[in-house]
Amino acid sequence: MRLKVSGVSMGRLYALGGVVLPETPPFVTEGHLIGTFSPNGNRWIYENFSGKVGSSDITGNLNYQSKQPRAFLSGTVVSRLLHFSDLAPVIGADSNASKLKRGETAFQPVNKVLPVEPFKTERWTSIDADIKFSAKKIIRKMELPINKLTTNLQLQDGVLSLLPLNFDMAGGNLSSNITLDASGKTGKNAIKATMKATARHLKLKRLFPTLQPLQASAGEINGDASLSAVGNSVASLLGASNGEIKILINQGTVSKLLLEEMGLNIGSVILTKLVGDRQVKLNCMVTDFDVTSGLMQARRFIIDTDAAIIDVNGNINLAQEQLDLTINANSKGLRVLSLRAPLYVLGSFMQPSVSIDKGVLAMKAGGAIALAALAPAALVPVAVLVPLINIGPGEDSDCAKLLADARVKPVAPRPGKTYRRKVKRKRK
Numbered sequence: 537m538r539l540k541v542s543g544v545s546m547g548r549l550y551a552l553g554g555v556v557l558p559e560t561p562p563f564v565t566e567g568h569l570i571g572t573f574s575p576n577g578n579r580w581i582y583e584n585f586s587g588k589v590g591s592s593d594i595t596g597n598l599n600y601q602s603k604q605p606r607a608f609l610s611g612t613v614v615s616r617l618l619h620f621s622d623l624a625p626v627i628g629a630d631s632n633a634s635k636l637k638r639g640e641t642a643f644q645p646v647n648k649v650l651p652v653e654p655f656k657t658e659r660w661t662s663i664d665a666d667i668k669f670s671a672k673k674i675i676r677k678m679e680l681p682i683n684k685l686t687t688n689l690q691l692q693d694g695v696l697s698l699l700p701l702n703f704d705m706a707g708g709n710l711s712s713n714i715t716l717d718a719s720g721k722t723g724k725n726a727i728k729a730t731m732k733a734t735a736r737h738l739k740l741k742r743l744f745p746t747l748q749p750l751q752a753s754a755g756e757i758n759g760d761a762s763l764s765a766v767g768n769s770v771a772s773l774l775g776a777s778n779g780e781i782k783i784l785i786n787q788g789t790v791s792k793l794l795l796e797e798m799g800l801n802i803g804s805v806i807l808t809k810l811v812g813d814r815q816v817k818l819n820c821m822v823t824d825f826d827v828t829s830g831l832m833q834a835r836r837f838i839i840d841t842d843a844a845i846i847d848v849n850g851n852i853n854l855a856q857e858q859l860d861l862t863i864n865a866n867s868k869g870l871r872v873l874s875l876r877a878p879l880y881v882l883g884s885f886m887q888p889s890v891s892i893d894k895g896v897l898a899m900k901a902g903g904a905i906a907l908a909a910l911a912p913a914a915l916v917p918v919a920v921l922v923p924l925i926n927i928g929p930g931e932d933s934d935c936a937k938l939l940a941d942a943r944v945k946p947v948a949p950r951p952g953k954t955y956r957r958k959v960k961r962k963r964k
Contacts, residue, residue: 537568538568538569539568539582541564541566542563543563544638545559545560545625546558553600553602554663556659556663556665556691559640560590561625561634563588564588567584578602581598582598585597585598590619591619592618592622592671593615593616594614596611597612606662607662607663607664608663609666609667610665611667613669614669614672615672618671618685620675621676628642628651628654628655628769628770631644648886650770650774650854652772653769654768654769655718655769657718657726658725661718666688668686668688669688672684685702687701694720695715695718695719697714698713699714700712700713708756709734711734713732714729715730715731722766726767726768727766728765729764729765729767729773731762733760735757736758739756756786757784757785758785759784760781761780761781764779765778774830775856776829776830776855777829778829779949781823782822782823782824783822783823785820786820819842820838824836825852829855830853830855831853832852834861846863846866847865847866849862850881859888863879863880864879
């Protein structure tokens, strides 16, 4: 028969035979439904369906089999044009107004950035699944050149895997393997999560194609992350995560205006205090964070520009959503920097601030400079905390040693285990 289905969220389809699908914006689909009944189990095929989820189109085929010990859902779903915002409800990152429309009561606190809505893990053991999903083009409010998304979603005995989750973007690739174990072995409604992600050859000028100051850059972004945690939401998982995050960037330029257009407000304020509002050549950048129980500690965070070498120390607390970073700049040659004292990035993800030590600045540059430089600002969340500037890739460059250290593959401990790093002690 011909079947048309609509609702406030695909997650509501659980009431129709226990079909487990993620939370989504309002949807509507229409296709051909074929039912086959057998003593060994019934089968339903929803073939050649098409429709919309939020502002995104979808087409595909789904096959549902009722069998023991649990039902099995398989198929292929394709979106020609996917709006990135339509993925937000999947991880509880949509607005409170959106949550209200889909009947959620776990609203996002006004002082929190990371999504706190828990995953409905009690449903994950009611069905197994193997679904291939792809999107040919992705649209975002801010220009973001993602050409393709592909993933294979598998659910087996309460363990959800995305192996792999791939984005083709900016001439490069962002790939991750994600496993969320909600089988109940770690406690009721608890998820044991692991993630390994790599970013390779993301071109700076293609990553932000509308920003003319960046079009002369030949820089690339490369990164690795390996994290593990136990929790039941994005906020609780990140707040308990252990592992490492490393990012390398090479051969680029940046300016305050550019960072503002990219939405990196913290970066634009820092750069203005360091070198003024002008274009700056970036020779290299290395970031290396150790993550223990949600605390990101900067083991190495160095930015080499044509004006200065900038060193960043401190930590980012994902559990408390707090920033505590100190930035020091050392001038090269006779170049005079506008900043002669440490720069502090402090506060919550929701309302961070940038300030300068008044006493140190007065001693180094005089009271007049201190008064001119002190300008705390209300800034954007932690997702834009680290402006992606650059790294020199050459073997003979000043960053060769930094690159060699940062290229060591990150390692995440087993979820639920205490994360300790072995330190070799020198004998006296």
